[in-house]
Amino acid sequence: MVQSLKLSQPLYQQIYDIIKSSILAGELKPGEKVNVSQLAEKYNISRTPLREALRQLQIEGLLVQDHLSLNVVKLEETDFKDLYECRLMLEPQIMGLILKTVADRELEEIEKVLRHAEEAFKAGDHLQLLELNAQFHDRLLEASPNKRAVHLLQQVRSFLLLYRANILKNSEHNREILKEHRQILNALKARDGIVVAKTVENHLRNDLERGTNMIRE
Incomplete structure (x- = not known):
């Protein structure tokens, strides 16, 4: 379904x-070619704002350019494992720093995000759940005193x-991830x-297993 554009936003x-929602929802498949001319015609816009949007999606790694075309990034097991090794090196250390600086009021706000995520799970809203799970981690990272390390992790x-x-398309994975987020939050509350x-590393290793199985299916 073609979404209408609003005058109130650039x-x-x-x-x-x-386009980002289409990629994350699977309407644009991993590896699929993105046709700039078709998109410009579909949404009746000029190439300039379209190219700016596509450039941002390239920066975020959702689109990749080869010598022939612009495509949705493919899901590769080796790439996924490399990225998770980076998370395993960075995230437990950053969380240790957060423990020393995060305020109780910040943990209360993070708890609200987690409750909203649990509600999105019950409603079966996977894209909203993806956004709220990202917010859960982002709010935690905001409390870190080492902004350079946070930038690398982001x-x-x-x-x-x-x-x-793609991991969140599996309902059982959603349930497991929310449970692990709750364990991390409880550990932070307990200081x-x-x-x-332990809970952060367990969450990341479980995510690594979930993602690897998803790619292989």
Whole structure:
């Protein structure tokens, strides 16, 4: 279904949101060619805002350019594992720093995000759940005193977005991920550094297994 464009938002932002949602929902498949002319005609817009939207999606790793065409990124097991190795190196260390700086009021706000995610799961809204799960991690990272490390981790997580979207198409995976997020939050509330490290690493290794199985199916 073609979404109508709004005058209240910049065109490139609207097209970016539409194409990104199409990729994450699986309407544009991994590896599928993106036809710029067809998109411009479909949404009746000029090439300039369209190219700006596509450039942003390339930066985020959802689109890739080869010598012939622009395509939705493919799901590759080796790439996925490399990215998760980066997360495993960075995220437990960052979470250890967060434990020393995160305020109780910040944890309360993160709890609200988690509750909204649990509601989205019950409603079967996978794209909303994907966004709220990302917010859960983003809110935690905002409390980190090491912004350089956070920037590196956010780059890694950006390249994992399509993988995460496909993982969340499995209802049981959704249930497991929410349970693990709840365990991480409880460990942070208890100010228990050992349990925080253990629950974060467990969550990442489970995600690695979930994603690897998803790619192989």
